[in-house]
Amino acid sequence: MKIEAPSLAALPGIRHAFFTRRGGVSQGIYASLNGGTGSADDPAAVAQNRARMAAALGVAPEGFLACWQVHSADAVVATVPWTRADAPKADAVVTRTPGIAAAVSIADCGPILLADAGARVVAAAHSGWKGALGGIVAATVARMEAQGARRGDIRAVIGPLIRQHSYEVGEDFVARFLAEDKAFARFFAPADRSHHALFDLPGFIRLRLEQAGIGHVEDLGLDTYADEERFFSFRRTTHRKEADYGRLMAAIALA
Template sequence: MKIEAPSLSALPGIRHAFFTRQGGVSSGIYGALNGGLGSGDDPAAVLENRAIMARALGLKPECLLACWQVHSPDVVVATTPWGREDAPKADAIVTKVPGLGAAISMADCGPVLFADPQARVVAAAHSGWRGAFGGVLEATVAQMEAQGAERQNIRAVIGPLIRQPSYEVNDEFCARFLAEDTAFARFFAQAEKPGHALFDLPGFIALRLEQAKVGHIEDLGLDTYTNPDLFYSYRRMTHRGEADYGRLIAAITLTE
């Protein structure tokens, strides 16, 4: 049901999980642990799935917090629980409050979990290409720092996301990156289709984390697109012509 990163599992007082699609109550194309309230799944099933995830982290269901994700560089600091109707529009959550879980949802985009075990500050960031390009990772680190963290003490983990062999993009996409920095060419490989390339999203995320001077970076090396038994994938859904897709959840929390 969940995957843990060795670099975070070794830390006392911190729990985390990159949840797979296994172990929930949803059925059909959403089977089984769909955490996406924005999907077409039965909302009651999604809420039960989120409660299952919360319990796996030792949290009350109402304390597993997620934003309305908008592919932005915006970060919020969680100090108290919020309801779905009050969820802020942002793509990363930072907290230093034990018993609150910082959670993000995804289905190909990059989930990144952060922890400074000395300062006891944790965070979760939703980093697709727009977020990574726009600065959500740097903004998350900066907000952690504002809460008392130190960059060299932060551990960051890149979870399951779409990998380069599965991530075909067009020339316009490439040009956007190269206009920013020609050195970004190293994140693109030639695709079989003319006018297209394969984009290395986790490599680009890792670079941005390195440039933000994060102390330790771990990449789990898992591909959402090529592992349908474990992960939902937006791109796989479109290629299969399916009507919708579930969302994966990654979360981190401080224990009391």
């Protein structure tokens, strides 16, 4: 049902999980632990799945909080529960409130869980290429720092996401990155098709974390596209022309 990162599991007072697609009640293409409230899955099934995830982290279902994700560079602080209807439009949740699990949903984009155990500040960030390029990592770290965290004490983990050998992109995509910094060329490898490249999203996220002053970064090395048994994947679904796809969840909370 869940994967834990050694670097976070070693921290006192912190609970976290990168949830797989196993251990839920959803059926069909959503089987089985679909956490996507934005999917066309049965809302009751999604609610039950999320309740199971919340229980795994020791929080009530209403304390399992994710934003309305919009591929932005916006991070918010959670102090009280919100509903899906009034969820903020942002891509990271920061909290220092026990009983709240900061959560993100993903289906190829990068989930990042962060914690300063000493300051008791945790965060979950959703980082696709737009967020990574636009500054979601820096925004999340700044929000954590405003809540009392110290950049040098924050540990960050990059969870399951689409890996470079699965992530083919076109010339326009590459141009967006090179327009910001020619050195970003190192995150692209040749693809089999001409005028295409393979993008290293986790490598780029790691760079952003290092640029934000995070010295403790762990990458779980897991590929959502290649591992169908454990993970949902938006790109895999697109290639198969399936009607919809499930969403994975990653979350972190104070014990």
